[in-house]
Amino acid sequence: MYPKEIIEKLIKAQKAVVLTGAGISAESGISTFRGTGGQWDKVDPMKLATPEAFAKDPKYVWEWYEARRRQLREAKPNMGHDVIAGMEEFFPKFTLITQNVDRLHQKAGSRNPIELHGSIWMARCAGIPSCGEWEDRHELVNLPPQCPHCGALVRPGVVWFGEGLPGEAWAEAEKAALECDVFFVIGTSALVHPAASLPETAIQKGKLVIEINPEETPLSGLVTLSVRSHAGPALELLREKLLANDSA
Numbered sequence: 001m002y003p004k005e006i007i008e009k010l011i012k013a014q015k016a017v018v019l020t021g022a023g024i025s026a027e028s029g030i031s032t033f034r035g036t037g038g039q040w041d042k043v044d045p046m047k048l049a050t051p052e053a054f055a056k057d058p059k060y061v062w063e064w065y066e067a068r069r070r071q072l073r074e075a076k077p078n079m080g081h082d083v084i085a086g087m088e089e090f091f092p093k094f095t096l097i098t099q100n101v102d103r104l105h106q107k108a109g110s111r112n113p114i115e116l117h118g119s120i121w122m123a124r125c126a127g128i129p130s131c132g133e134w135e136d137r138h139e140l141v142n143l144p145p146q147c148p149h150c151g152a153l154v155r156p157g158v159v160w161f162g163e164g165l166p167g168e169a170w171a172e173a174e175k176a177a178l179e180c181d182v183f184f185v186i187g188t189s190a191l192v193h194p195a196a197s198l199p200e201t202a203i204q205k206g207k208l209v210i211e212i213n214p215e216e217t218p219l220s221g222l223v224t225l226s227v228r229s230h231a232g233p234a235l236e237l238l239r240e241k242l243l244a245n246d247s248a
């Protein structure tokens, strides 16, 4: 699965970047949008996770997010999350960029991942104009919740369909992609721009790019190595190879 010359390059690599997407959470039983259960299975997320849906019926949108949050409270990180958390110790400089909003990386021990799409555990003031308040809202009493500072409604702290990515997170992610020695693309189809442009940047700059995905993606033919596997087993094998060769 991993040629010897790739392992040798990884051992010498100073700066590593990992980009993850829904595929890695799927191995924890999390479907990004479907399978929340009951009445919500029939709901089209493209119609709910939008500023328009929130403006029309904020309570309904929050009820859907609460159903997802209930599911996520029980969710546990899997082997893939664990190996990625361990990579922080292995590479001298390490940046994790995730499109997932579930915070399973943090549960596995990853410190400070760049959350390109925000977090389902955050809420922010939706006032017009917004007072800018962001906060951790793990427990909600009344739906829809109100901003403690200005009294406007607060909205889930995630990036919705049709919205731009948070500027600071994006700038940091782009910088990491430009400066890295190795770029891993794990469990993401690399179809959604702008996130997909991160591995494209690394490819254009001639970096070592390793894709791990059970399905073929538009990147598969362009990367240095495309591993056709679920993230957990492929990353566990990579960890074994790196540790065995590092001490050899």
Ligand SMILES: [Zn+2]
Pocket (backbone or CB within 6 Å): 125, 126, 127, 130, 131, 132, 133, 147, 148, 149, 150, 151, 152
């Ligand atoms: Zn406010």
